[in-house]
Amino acid sequence: MSPIFGVILIVLWLYLLRIFHKSELWAWKYIWGSCGLFIFMMIYLRPYATEPLARVVSALAGVVGRATNMFSAYYKYGVIFVNSDAGSISLLIDFECSGILEIMAFVALLVFFRAYTKRERIIVGITGVCYLILANALRIITICTVIYFFGMKSYYAAHTFVGRLLFYFLTVVLYFMVFTRTQIIRQKVGGFAYGNNK
Numbered sequence: 495m496s497p498i499f500g501v502i503l504i505v506l507w508l509y510l511l512r513i514f515h516k517s518e519l520w521a522w523k524y525i526w527g528s529c530g531l532f533i534f535m536m537i538y539l540r541p542y543a544t545e546p547l548a549r550v551v552s553a554l555a556g557v558v559g560r561a562t563n564m565f566s567a568y569y570k571y572g573v574i575f576v577n578s579d580a581g582s583i584s585l586l587i588d589f590e591c592s593g594i595l596e597i598m599a600f601v602a603l604l605v606f607f608r609a610y611t612k613r614e615r616i617i618v619g620i621t622g623v624c625y626l627i628l629a630n631a632l633r634i635i636t637i638c639t640v641i642y643f644f645g646m647k648s649y650y651a652a653h654t655f656v657g658r659l660l661f662y663f664l665t666v667v668l669y670f671m672v673f674t675r676t677q678i679i680r681q682k683v684g685g686f687a688y689g690n691n692k
Contacts, residue, residue: 495537504534524606532602544594547627548572548587554631555638564642576638581646585638593630596665597623600672609676618672629664633657 507530514523549569556567556574565576572587585591604610604619640652 500537507534520608524608527606528602531605532598535598535602539598540589540594544589544592545572547594547597548589548592550627551592551631551634552587554628555634558635559638562639565638574634574638576641578642578645583641583646583649585634587634591630591634593626593661596630596661597626600626600668604672607673609673609680622668622672625668626665629661629668632664633661636660 507526511523511527511530514520514526549572552567552572552574553569555565556569559565559567559574564578565574567574572592574585574587576583576585600622601619604615604622607615610618634657637649637652637657640648640656644652
């Protein structure tokens with residue numbers, strides 16, 4: 495994408511955000527803002543954040559690998575080496591396995607979520623990103639553990655089902671706590687409210 499076209503898209507995105515805000519079309523502002531921010535992060539942030547994030551995830555997984563002696567992590571390259579009695583396999587922590595998509599989606603949704611103050615969004619955002627990084631590292635640890643005990647033939651099931659289901663479950667828990675629970679507690683209908691709304 496050319497820089498000029500990118501600037502035009504950002505200006506258009508900001509202009510429509512302002513219109514939705516002034517018109518108090520909060521749902522449209524949320525949808526437009528979140529989707530646009532996610533797309534811009536994919537274009538401008540993803541190329542620079544994927545590799546460092548993959549290194550962090552492999553380094554975190556490597557702590558458990560070293561402690562248990564089940565696998566070795568080479569975090570500089572984002573590679574994990576699992577050596578079991580049934581064979582050896584190298585796992586590359588790439589774009590898909592880095593968790594960058596999930597982190598960017600979470601941040602994009604949170605930035606425009608009006609149930610929090612700006613300060614709360616910053617705190618919840620940092621906490622949520624750290625949680626997703628740890629959840630992804632746990633997913634990688636689980637995949638490596640399954641491969642270690644059941645061999646290379648278990649790679650597909652470990653990666654496609656066990657690891658993915660674990661990560662999705664942990665992500666759903668985060669989304670419930672950050673978005674659903676907060677929305678329910680802070681909603682106000684007429685004179686009724688669950689929490690202390692100001």
